[in-house]
Amino acid sequence: MNPYRIVQSILVTEKGTELAEDFNQYTFRVARDAAKPDIRRAVEEIFDVEVAAVNVMNRRGKKKRVRYGTYGKRADWKKAVVTLKEGSEITLI
Amino acid sequence: MDPANITVVREEPEPCRVRLNIEVPAEIVADRFAAAMNGFRRQARLPGFRKGKAPDALVLRKFDTDIRQHVQDELIQMGLKEALGREEKHPASRVELSNPKQLRVDVNDSFVFAVSYDVDPEFELPDYRALRIEEADVAVDDAQVAGAVDEWLENQATFEVVERPAAAEDLLKVSYTGQLTEPLPDGEELPESAKALLSPSAETWVPLREPGILPNVVEQLIGCVAGDEKEVVVRFPEDYFEEFLRGRTARIHMTILEVQGRSVPELTDEFAKNIGAEDAAAVRAVFRQRLELEGRVQRYQALRRKVLEAVTDIPDFPLPPRLLAAETQTVFMALLQSEFQRGVSDEELEGRRNELYNQAREMAARRLKQRCMLLEIAKAEGLEVAPAELTEVIREMSRREKVPEKRLRRRLEESGRIYLIMERLLVDKVLNWLVARVDGTDEAPDEKGTFGPAETAASDAAPEAAAAAPDSEPAADEEGGD
Numbered sequence: 001m002n003p004y005r006i007v008q009s010i011l012v013t014e015k016g017t018e019l020a021e022d023f024n025q026y027t028f029r030v031a032r033d034a035a036k037p038d039i040r041r042a043v044e045e046i047f048d049v050e051v052a053a054v055n056v057m058n059r060r061g062k063k064k065r066v067r068y069g070t071y072g073k074r075a076d077w078k079k080a081v082v083t084l085k086e087g088s089e090i091t092l093i
Numbered sequence: 094m095d096p097a098n099i100t101v102v103r104e105e106p107e108p109c110r111v112r113l114n115i116e117v118p119a120e121i122v123a124d125r126f127a128a129a130m131n132g133f134r135r136q137a138r139l140p141g142f143r144k145g146k147a148p149d150a151l152v153l154r155k156f157d158t159d160i161r162q163h164v165q166d167e168l169i170q171m172g173l174k175e176a177l178g179r180e181e182k183h184p185a186s187r188v189e190l191s192n193p194k195q196l197r198v199d200v201n202d203s204f205v206f207a208v209s210y211d212v213d214p215e216f217e218l219p220d221y222r223a224l225r226i227e228e229a230d231v232a233v234d235d236a237q238v239a240g241a242v243d244e245w246l247e248n249q250a251t252f253e254v255v256e257r258p259a260a261a262e263d264l265l266k267v268s269y270t271g272q273l274t275e276p277l278p279d280g281e282e283l284p285e286s287a288k289a290l291l292s293p294s295a296e297t298w299v300p301l302r303e304p305g306i307l308p309n310v311v312e313q314l315i316g317c318v319a320g321d322e323k324e325v326v327v328r329f330p331e332d333y334f335e336e337f338l339r340g341r342t343a344r345i346h347m348t349i350l351e352v353q354g355r356s357v358p359e360l361t362d363e364f365a366k367n368i369g370a371e372d373a374a375a376v377r378a379v380f381r382q383r384l385e386l387e388g389r390v391q392r393y394q395a396l397r398r399k400v401l402e403a404v405t406d407i408p409d410f411p412l413p414p415r416l417l418a419a420e421t422q423t424v425f426m427a428l429l430q431s432e433f434q435r436g437v438s439d440e441e442l443e444g445r446r447n448e449l450y451n452q453a454r455e456m457a458a459r460r461l462k463q464r465c466m467l468l469e470i471a472k473a474e475g476l477e478v479a480p481a482e483l484t485e486v487i488r489e490m491s492r493r494e495k496v497p498e499k500r501l502r503r504r505l506e507e508s509g510r511i512y513l514i515m516e517r518l519l520v521d522k523v524l525n526w527l528v529a530r531v532d533g534t535d536e537a538p539d540e541k542g543t544f545g546p547a548e549t550a551a552s553d554a555a556p557e558a559a560a561a562a563p564d565s566e567p568a569a570d571e572e573g574g575d
Contacts, residue, residue: 012141
């Protein structure tokens, strides 16, 4: 599978930055149908790093009010927290 | 971070012009960058981060241009303050930043920029303290008073219907109709303004005095009596105000309805009482006082002119270039404006542009030289504008412009015009001081051109007569600073 279809974007957030600094963990938005091994391979290929572990979580899309009394919903998505092996690093910014 | 480490190299590219090359060391740059980063980080709101929690790298990437600009402004201010503090002479013009678009500030590098400005020229003051100028005292004789009174009485003349042939200075009530002697070509029509002069009028007034609206008719109408019908020929001169009629001839048929004779009143005690004065002598006294006052104002203005000429009668010295250019531009615009108001056409003005510009440059140079001299004298003599004097001027302006005094002051301070006003006041003060020295008096007219007590006494004698008397023209300001 195309690695760029699996890893959709890197999440640059306050929490993500702290994880990167403290635990060498990086958070990504990934394809909902991607499995952990797919994500590992994709990250290794795109960033040229060695992955130690992959944790994933499915996030429900937020409910958003479209107009008065009518609600819509953003798409569900999958988040992956990838732990890199020592010596590997991804430059976030 | 010590501003003393800032390096300043001074150059004088031309007389009265200073260029400062300023280098702010890298450690100060880094320090200011860190402070700016801190400030931006605390304020930054970026998605994924709480306010103030975004990492520096992200803040820098997002606000790079703003941060650099902020730091650059700070460094320029700091460098400029330090550099000007080391200079003996203060800038006399706006401080200009050289190549502002090419400036770039980097975290780990020193920041280099340059500024240029004018400084006051250096010259040797003449011995103004030894200046002696003779100006004759004002003396008003009886003939001058009589002349002024007569002139005023002429303006008080009244007209009454008379049963005699019309004479010069009379006023005729006429009905008339007029037409051009030569018919207009087909298709051409009299313009409205010319039509108004020639179209039939049932009742109008013709003063028998040249110049009148209808030229060369006085002689033709002298000797007429009421009821006469007269045909007059009017030849409109080449400089007649109505352009269409210039050089043309018109035949005007007039019916004289009334002849009114002009009656100039005599200055008698009774006439004086009617206008609120005690007697004729009191009216003459008012005129004498007025003439004396005018004479004193004129004498004072003449003295000011002579003092100014004498004080500035030293060899030319280099003048601040930017100030000279700005002053030249101001004078040039004023010249163009005045020529335009005199009726000079745009094409002619365009043709004389260079001549006018050279004239403006000469005038501007003279003004600037005078200003420099007088300010230097002020410095030498310790003359200053007192806050109360400035307040008085601003109060007067606020009354005139109908703007609250505080708001006007703030506006003047913000625009920097307050310094121009202070400078003008100071220049005026120096001139008054010089005149008082050469003249051995302390008096100077106020801004209305009066010397105060003298006129008050005169006006009290016959206030209405004083009010009715012809006003004197205010004396021209020889500096022409406004």
